[in-house]
Amino acid sequence: MENLELIFEDIRVRDIDTIFKFLKFDEHNIKNSHFFLDNADVEYADISSFTNYFKTSGTCNILISRLDLGIEVTDVLIIISFDEVFGDMTLNFSEANWEKNDLTEEKKIELVKEKLKQITNEINYKSIIFGYEPADEENMQLINIENK
Template structure:
């Protein structure tokens, strides 16, 4: 889970990279004791997931997070094809749910 907004199972992590400034090397999500502590200082990470819930179920999601001392950016990349099979109303509903979490 990322701050309660992105839900996922640790087993669904395809890859993750966090830069640890204390030891000056990349670590994985599993090495992070607390995301809140990690992002108290400036930091960056990316997590590639087989499956995530961000208001709606999504597959093959890449999440990029970057924080400095003042603000942060979160970018969510997903395959547009997974949204093509829905009729207009279903797609509108899924996108509303996704946007309500962002």
């Protein structure tokens, strides 16, 4: 099985919560998380807000049991990395963790694309890329939505 990757490139910190809401992120579904704050390892529950956390450059990761990408995806690793202004949010999951049903891969990709198009007017971004890891390589991309 291969890994799939969804990348939101050059988003702003305020877009993180919008993307989470859009993907039906539920903190009760967090399996584990890792943040580094004030020279200590902390978890998602210890972070008051992403705006405060990313006042300086940094990275964090969250393993969540399920998200809605137009179809349910399980065991998703979310990696968020920011410089002072812009950052990337990358979601990685195994191809085996797509919703278990009779949909073809083409139909699943179509549903993901429809879902992603719904958020394009809600966030700032350079591009939204979905494909096989590494999805930022053009030949691995299944979906590439550029902000023009």
